[in-house]
């Protein structure tokens with residue numbers, strides 16, 4: 558894997574939840590510039606995928622692990638008008654707050670409750686949010702549980718996550734009849750390091 562000289566070289570090796578929070582707090586101020594320089598493609602791909610299946614772009618969306626708000630900004634570009642965000646890093650949330658695009662932002666504890674009421678959000682996004690170097694795969698089931706019937710879950714899983722079995726909870730939810738898979742499409746995540754991601758859109762049944 559080519560090196561970028563930035564935080565991206567190290568993020569996939571951060572292991573404990575507390576180390577993750579500290580890592581993202583440190584990265585927050587330079588995160589947007591570094592990701593732009595690496596051609597971060599996933600936010601726009603998820604927002605376009607969600608727009609394709611959303612009947613109402615004014616319905617509330619929860620941007621899980623919203624970071625500095627690049628994922629929320631992509632949703633705004635697609636016409637979504639009511640976006641809340643949650644993250645573990647106060648540094649990342651401070652940058653997201655500055656963008657002025659979220660209705661509400663809050664911090665959750667690493668490994669703690671997400672802090673949203675079930676049934677409130679018509680859609681949940683998780684962009685570059687569930688993977689090695691971000692939230693664990695065991696958050697997929699509780700995120701699906703937050704959705705009302707017909708609610709949409711649009712997320713990316715990068716190539717590392719797929720290699721490490723992060724699809725299993727999604728396959729499980731589909732096999733159990735909790736969700737249907739509307740879309741699955743691999744594309745560019747960080748072209749500079751040759752890393753792809755798969756966009757998945759699920760509908761709660």
Ligand SMILES: C[S@@+](CC[C@H](N)C(=O)[O-])C[C@H]1O[C@@H](n2cnc3c(N)ncnc32)[C@H](O)[C@@H]1O
Pocket residue numbers: 574577578581600621622623624625626627628643644645646649665667668683684685686690691692693
């Ligand atoms: C690569 S960033 C993605 C941020 C944003 N969605 C984007 O598209 O730029 C991963 C985010 O996951 C957050 N994170 C890491 N572990 C988490 C956890 N256990 N629960 C919630 N968020 C977490 C980090 O603080 C960071 O903001």
